[in-house]
Amino acid sequence: MGTHEEIVGAQDLTVGYTSKPVWQNASFSVNRGEFVAVIGPNGAGKTTMFRLLLGLQQPISGIINIFGAKPRRGNPNIGYIPQRHTIDNETNIACEELVRLAYSGNKLGFSLSPREEKKLASDTLAVVGATELANRSLGSLSGGELQRIFLAEALVSNPEVLLLDEPLSNLDIKRIKDLVGLMNTVVKSRNVTAFLVAHDINPLIQFLDKVIYIANGKVATGTPEEVLTSRRLTALYGTHVEVLRDSRGNIVVVGAEDYHGDQP
């Protein structure tokens, strides 16, 4: 559970294009050490939130702050796992090289401290339980192994905030469980603030401090118990939505299946 030091704050935030906002009038606050899920249908603007925090996109109106200031590009205090990667099974480069680049790849010239960087990369790989993958080729890894490397890539600069864009997609249930457990350990042990975009909230729900639910151009935030209710989601979608829970706390949202996030 986080402390009360605000890490990310938004007031009356509207984003997208002036003629067509993606979502509007969002206000929320995330404190240090909180594990936050960003949930919503495809095209709802979940990645847009990350682009704002990374300083790659500006809001149409409203205020967004991270670490008490406007987001800026290249902030080493933010670790990022994007949804898309250029890496494919033809990429014959050792994992350790990618992790090193995530630390110093934005600098000109050659590295003046290659030994320290190598050690930093192998220490970070150890944190995500991927020591044995250090010299493996990126192209030879399974989906779950790759996500561990991407997590190491995000962690190598020792960031205070992690932005994880759909790291769980295309993984089987066991690997999702392993990865979520690992991410929770990292968040809690390093007291970092993590935002995780996911389609299915159930594997995450026991670890979450907050949910940011984006749909229908609107944003609802709060604890999972506050947001994931029939009343809140019905208000959000603007159509009747039912939230059902099973005996183990898993939830199913009924009534939002036909909704597409890219519709106004």
Added chain:
Amino acid sequence: MIPFSPNLLSDLQAILQYQFMQHAFEAGTVIAIVAGIIGYFVVLRRSSFAAHALSEIGFAGAAGSVLIGINPIFGLLSFSTISGAGIAVLGKRATNRDVEIGSVLAFALGLGVLFISLYAGYATEAYSILFGEILGISSSNVIITLVLSLLILIAIALIYRPLLFASLDEEVAEAKGVRILLLGVIFMLLLAAAVSIAVQVVGVLLIFALMVTPAATAVRLTKKPKYAVLISVLIALFATWTGLFISFYAPYPVSFFVTAIVFITYLVVRFVRPTR
């Protein structure tokens, strides 16, 4: 002409007594180094079609230069750099540029054919631009090649890490502050300059031999980028030197030997290390 002897060192000494062979070895060596290094990024960024296109677009510039009576390397350089910058700015991602690049290169080749046909003594000039003529390289072109190569190498050394990072994981690199578009334009300009000098050895049609195949071979042999760059350079150097050496004794074009050597190297590596 001095006959071939089993003593390769004395053969080489004999070959280098000829000024045209000295020039060919000097220019060929720096071109192989530049092509081997740039080639690694061409392979990593999947930009081999762009490299091929830049050289064919350069053909129009070279043919135009011949027509108006200036050094073809200037026409090559100007056409390929302008189109290289254009490709980088217009196409969002390197892998999605096939159609744009293909359309421009077909038009440029057509333009080149027109220029060549307008020029009376076209046959030999066209042949050497298309297939390379390193044995006829002038001392002024050796100087131009050296200066351009030095500039390319300095630039690559400067942007090595951001270029590698952006080629491997563009979105994370962008989030870490790497200017992706600017870097893409700089890379295409460097590629255009490298293509322009490499054309002298292998010609516009065989540019793959120095700019793609050695690097494609190297990435199969190592997972470390700096070793891959080194191996790529060594293959390009070996092919260029051996090609020049053999062509001194055999009445066939240097470009044939260079392309044959890199291709055989590629085949051997692929056969010996089919999986990684």
